[in-house]
Amino acid sequence: MDFKELLEQRYTTKYYDSSRKVDEDTVTRILECTRLTPTSANSQPYHFYVLTGASKDNLRPAIKDFNMQRYDGASHAVVITCKSELDEDHLKAVLEAEIRDGRLPDAELVAAQDKSRHFFSNLHVEKGDYNAWTCKQAYIAFGTMVYAAAAYGVDSTALEGIDYEKCDEIMQLADRKEQTAVIVLLGYRSAKDSNTVDKRPKSRLSLEQLVTRLN
């Protein structure tokens, strides 16, 4: 399918068919696509917790009432977290992955890349917006995830209607130097979902409103 058509058809699912589960191979494919998300300095300062069954039920206290019915109906909930503080172990893991993947063939490049990533990370630590910066990277991954899901015929819902502190607490994120960025629900729409694009057309500002071309 053409990418624009995919974007036109993907929508925020409000009612899921709770009897339909997304199979684990499809979930893995969606996660593999998400893994390819570009981030500033390739920092990838995020993590994905894929919840289903009892672990998903356990997170219910962090979900706002108005989202509960879709949360319960969805097959999976993915908690996307971002780093809450600079984590040397994480930066080391990123560098090791780049070496392993053949991106840094010599020691000079390894040192330069490590220095550059520390520079960008520390810039935000010093500015006091490190959380905001890592959270932005997590939202890029969120975008990849929902469009990957749509490409595989899986419906999704972004959830900001959550109690962030409670989510951090239940997921025990402080121990991992992480905090909740956003939750993505995955599943299959219910026939009674009235938010589908045929029943509720997608609405966006026009290109004229959104774009200014400067020559």
Ligand SMILES: Cc1cc2nc3c(=O)[nH]c(=O)nc-3n(C[C@H](O)[C@H](O)[C@H](O)COP(=O)(O)O)c2cc1C
């Ligand atoms: C970051 C983000 C958070 C959102 N949080 C919620 C939410 O908590 N509950 C909900 O029902 N919809 C939520 N939405 C859905 C938006 O309202 C929806 O994306 C928007 O109205 C556009 O509709 P569409 O996704 O169907 O094109 C969220 C969307 C985004 C991108």
